[in-house]
Amino acid sequence: xxxxxxxxxxxxxxxxxxxxxxxxxxxxxxxxxxxxxxxxxxxxxxxxxxxxxxxxxxxxxxxxxxxxxxxxxxxxxxxxxxxxxxxxxxxxxxxxxxxxxxxxxxxxxxxxxxxxxxxxxxxxxxxxxxxxxxxxxxxxxxxxxxxxxxxxxxxxxxxxxxxxxxxxxxxxxxxxxxx
Numbered sequence: 001x002x003x004x005x006x007x008x009x010x011x012x013x014x015x016x017x018x019x020x021x022x023x024x025x026x027x028x029x030x031x032x033x034x035x036x037x038x039x040x041x042x043x044x045x046x047x048x049x050x051x052x053x054x055x056x057x058x059x060x061x062x063x064x065x066x067x068x069x070x071x072x073x074x075x076x077x078x079x080x081x082x083x084x085x086x087x088x089x090x091x092x093x094x095x096x097x098x099x100x101x102x103x104x105x106x107x108x109x110x111x112x113x114x115x116x117x118x119x120x121x122x123x124x125x126x127x128x129x130x131x132x133x134x135x136x137x138x139x140x141x142x143x144x145x146x147x148x149x150x151x152x153x154x155x156x157x158x159x160x161x162x163x164x165x166x167x168x169x170x171x172x173x174x175x176x177x178x179x
Contacts, residue, residue, distance in 0.1 A: 019134045020044030021086070025141070025176025030056040035071075039174070045085045052076040052096070062168045067105045068157065070164075074098040080121070086135035086178065087127035094119045094145070100164075102157055109158030119147035119170065129178060136178050143172035 020042060027037035035056025041048050055073035063070055080092030096117045103110045121143055129137030147168050154161040 021134055021136060021178045023048075023139075023176055023178040025139075025174040027054075028173045028175055029059075029171060030054060033057040033059060037172075039176075043082075043086060043178070046082045048080040048082065048090070048092070050078050050080070052078070052094075054096075058100075062165065062170065064163060064165045068162055069103045069105055071101045072098050076117075078121070082125070086129075087125050087139070089122070089124055091120070091122040094121055102155060102162055104157060107158065111155045111157045111162070113153070113155045113164075115149050115152060115164065117147050117149050119145040121145035121172075123172070127178070134178070139176050139178060141172070141174040141176070143174060145170040145172070 021044075022040070022042055024038070024040045027039075030037035033056040035054065037052060037054035037056065039050050039052040041050030043049075053075050056071070058070040058072055060066070074097045076094055076096030078092050078094030080090045082088060082090040096119075098115045098117060100113050100115065101110065102113065122145075123141050123143035125139050125141045127135045127137070127139045129135040129139070147170055148166060149164055152164045152166055154163045
């Protein structure tokens with residue numbers, strides 16, 4: 001899909017009855033994890049391209065060991081395809097570059113690692129804008145992603161080592177606005 005967009009963008013954007021819109025959102029689950037995840041994107045008809053920046057504590061379902069805390073920050077890029085323009089079901093492919101600060105809960109051992117993550121995401125968007133205005137306005141998205149970290153390495157954390165999960169599930173609850 002992205003190859004078609006790059007080689008011949010007019011094939012995706014030929015219908016002018018639904019204008020492209022900039023949009024921005026905030027992931028509420030990141031706020032609950034003492035951080036943020038902010039995405040800015042552009043959507044025209046069914047295709048959305050976006051850039052995300054994030055910094056938050058990783059939830060326990062992502063961490064491989066119970067006594068390790070992981071704070072992650074970085075930048076991500078993604079593309080999503082909506083079955084209906086600007087609302088309803090969507091799915092996409094995303095990539096992110098992470099820097100993670102690891103620490104043991106039982107002592108002061110710390111480490112830092114850099115990773116690349118790819119994920120498949122699917123979700124549903126409730127759009128509160130009017131169709132005749134290109135769905136401009138507030139929206140809410142529920143998202144679930146399955147992420148993998150190709151080539152994840154063990155990191156020395158004091159006398160032990162820590163290896164991140166190679167595959168993990170990542171939920172999201174995004175609140176945003178289409179301009």
